Amino acid sequence: MDSQTPVFGHIPSTGILYQQPPSSEQIAKANKVAKVKAVLKEFAAISLIGITVVSTLFTVRSCSDDADRQTVQVVKFQMEVGK
Incomplete structure (x- = not known):
């Protein structure tokens, strides 16, 4: 039986x-x-950090604006109900 391993002639x-x-x-x-x-x-890496910081700031600002809007609506509703 012959070996299945190829023989390379260029190997010293x-x-x-x-x-x-x-x-x-x-x-x-x-x-x-x-x-x-x-x-x-x-x-x-710097871009990823920057995007994270900016998106966090926009999220906080958006939530703050939403809370302010809801507060104004509650005050208006209370003024209308109180009349």
Whole structure:
């Protein structure tokens, strides 16, 4: 029976594979990509915090306006019933 494992002729007899180190251009490109990703992550985090704060403020203001409107309606109703 033959083994089902493929035989690769380009693997040296030592079994150690060698890969050329990246060039300075490849390293520079990888660094730029990493910096862009970091900036985008920071922007997303800051945006998320900002949206949370703004939406909370709008919600509180809306509830406050609604409470004020209801108070005015109650006072008007009490004035009409009291007549």
